[in-house]
Amino acid sequence: MIVSIYYTHCICRRVKFLSNYIFKRKKSISLSRNRVMFVFFLNKIYILLHPNFKLYKTMYKTVGIIGLLLIIGINLTITAQETPGWARETKGEKEKRMAWWTHDRFGMFIHWGIYAVPGRHEWVKQRERISDADYQKYFDHFDPDLYDPKEWAAKAKAAGMKYVVLTTKHHDGFCLWDSKHTDFKVTKTPYKKDLLKPFVDAFRAEGIRIGFYYSLIDWNHPDFTFDRIHPGSPSNPEERKIANEKRDMKKYQKYMKDQVTELLTQFGQIDILWLDFSYPGENGKGHQDWDSEELLKLVRKLQPNIIVNNRLDLSNTDWGWDLLTPEQFMPKEWPTWNGQRVPWETCQTFSGSWGYFRDEYSWKSVNQLVVMLVETVSKGGNLLLNVGPTARGVFDDRANERLEGIEKWMKFHNRSIYGCTQAPEGFITPNNCLLTYNPETNRLYIHVLEWPFKTLHLPGIRGKIKYAQLLNDASEIKFWSNTQEGGSMTEVSGANDVMMSLPVERPNVAVPVIEIFLK
Ligand code: GLC
Numbered sequence: 001m002i003v004s005i006y007y008t009h010c011i012c013r014r015v016k017f018l019s020n021y022i023f024k025r026k027k028s029i030s031l032s033r034n035r036v037m038f039v040f041f042l043n044k045i046y047i048l049l050h051p052n053f054k055l056y057k058t059m060y061k062t063v064g065i066i067g068l069l070l071i072i073g074i075n076l077t078i079t080a081q082e083t084p085g086w087a088r089e090t091k092g093e094k095e096k097r098m099a100w101w102t103h104d105r106f107g108m109f110i111h112w113g114i115y116a117v118p119g120r121h122e123w124v125k126q127r128e129r130i131s132d133a134d135y136q137k138y139f140d141h142f143d144p145d146l147y148d149p150k151e152w153a154a155k156a157k158a159a160g161m162k163y164v165v166l167t168t169k170h171h172d173g174f175c176l177w178d179s180k181h182t183d184f185k186v187t188k189t190p191y192k193k194d195l196l197k198p199f200v201d202a203f204r205a206e207g208i209r210i211g212f213y214y215s216l217i218d219w220n221h222p223d224f225t226f227d228r229i230h231p232g233s234p235s236n237p238e239e240r241k242i243a244n245e246k247r248d249m250k251k252y253q254k255y256m257k258d259q260v261t262e263l264l265t266q267f268g269q270i271d272i273l274w275l276d277f278s279y280p281g282e283n284g285k286g287h288q289d290w291d292s293e294e295l296l297k298l299v300r301k302l303q304p305n306i307i308v309n310n311r312l313d314l315s316n317t318d319w320g321w322d323l324l325t326p327e328q329f330m331p332k333e334w335p336t337w338n339g340q341r342v343p344w345e346t347c348q349t350f351s352g353s354w355g356y357f358r359d360e361y362s363w364k365s366v367n368q369l370v371v372m373l374v375e376t377v378s379k380g381g382n383l384l385l386n387v388g389p390t391a392r393g394v395f396d397d398r399a400n401e402r403l404e405g406i407e408k409w410m411k412f413h414n415r416s417i418y419g420c421t422q423a424p425e426g427f428i429t430p431n432n433c434l435l436t437y438n439p440e441t442n443r444l445y446i447h448v449l450e451w452p453f454k455t456l457h458l459p460g461i462r463g464k465i466k467y468a469q470l471l472n473d474a475s476e477i478k479f480w481s482n483t484q485e486g487g488s489m490t491e492v493s494g495a496n497d498v499m500m501s502l503p504v505e506r507p508n509v510a511v512p513v514i515e516i517f518l519k
Helices: 002-027 033-049 053-080 091-097 099-104 132-140 149-158 196-205 237-245 249-265 292-302 366-378 397-416
Strands: 106-110 163-169 209-215 272-276 345-348 382-387 433-438 443-448 455-458 465-470 498-501 513-518
Touching: 091 099, 099 209, 099 382, 106 209, 149 196, 149 397, 163 196, 163 272, 196 209, 209 249, 249 272, 249 292, 345 366, 366 382, 366 397, 366 433, 366 443, 382 397, 397 433, 397 443, 397 513, 443 455
Parallel strands: 106 163, 106 382, 163 209, 209 272, 345 382
Antiparallel strands: 433 443, 443 513, 455 498, 465 513
């Protein structure tokens, strides 16, 4: 009797261990059959070495069968994750669909909603645990009387931004357009008018591509269940469970589909859909909660050329996203997926928060922002740089200053950004520099972050340069190589290196750029 209890206990422990391992892995990006086999192998050794070997032998058979069934199950899951018919697209087709985006490199993110009224971060409702009733005052006082999207569009254009992504709805659920499916929308505020149509028209008129951000999260919708980040969530798990019984994510899924349908059918061609965000795991939400596959299918049907980000919790597929979205950090190198470099876009703020935050004092300098843009492109990525307009409907001075600084730089240097990417294999980045490269024109751009005295040493580039100039004024930069030691007054380069003669005075721009015409 004791033996059989112990035996059952052992089986349970083994099965628990295996299933824990497998199911934990299943969520992660790279589930591989090899890993599962590896666990079985470990399991086998553990059993062979165990003093109770005989007992384990029988147990092992049982576990083996269960394990086999699990493997079959996993294989079925893998098969089920194969690209659905509607999502099939060749690599070339995808590249073509994304060509304008890959070329343009620089976009404006805009976070705007009633959270601009408190002016304390777009998550203010969550951070301060504000009840629906108390949050209502921001709705009741939202009246952006100075809103002029033409002015916004002109600023974005001047700064060299080629696309825009606006929060049509953020996590608080407030909608910037006259959605048929809710009353929590701008047309019911004192402002009364739709904000979105004039926005789209103004940006389009400037030749800027249109992107909509749509929050998957909704802290206002009565069917959106309480979870670990919901500001209204009861902290007691039992109470939360009871409260959630009245909520129905199926209904919320329908609401999202209806709203996304409005967004993708009433405003002409939409170039980007930026869905935000998934937080799977305990008391979180992921693809099953959003019905991600069906949502994406709808999106692709309504706007076949649209570009969609990667926050639907479909990251373990290669069809459920178009780009990676590192947020508020600079990846150390071009991000990869399954060993391949993939399209990516870092989204960044001026000051830390996305929505208008009056009292935030962590604003980045123009110089930092320009370097951020260059560094992004030097790693083959895009930059989506955010502005959080005020509740009056304007960009505040601090944002304007930065946009103007970027404009000043972009006016003379956008050639090192548009159409550019990481320098080809073999090019070595000189000290304190960042390289970008335009494959169309075969030009290399050296962004000199720290201006050296007189000579810039370029390792390994000898014989590859046809001509070089400063980009800000198109003035020639002479270059030469010299391997002969000639005493105290002779500069020497390595055999494959080049020395560039720089003016002693650094050009008066945020980041000076040398344009190299390659042979
Ligand atoms: C995060 C935040 C959000 C912001 C977004 C931008 O997901 O929740 O406030 O909109 O990032 O990337």
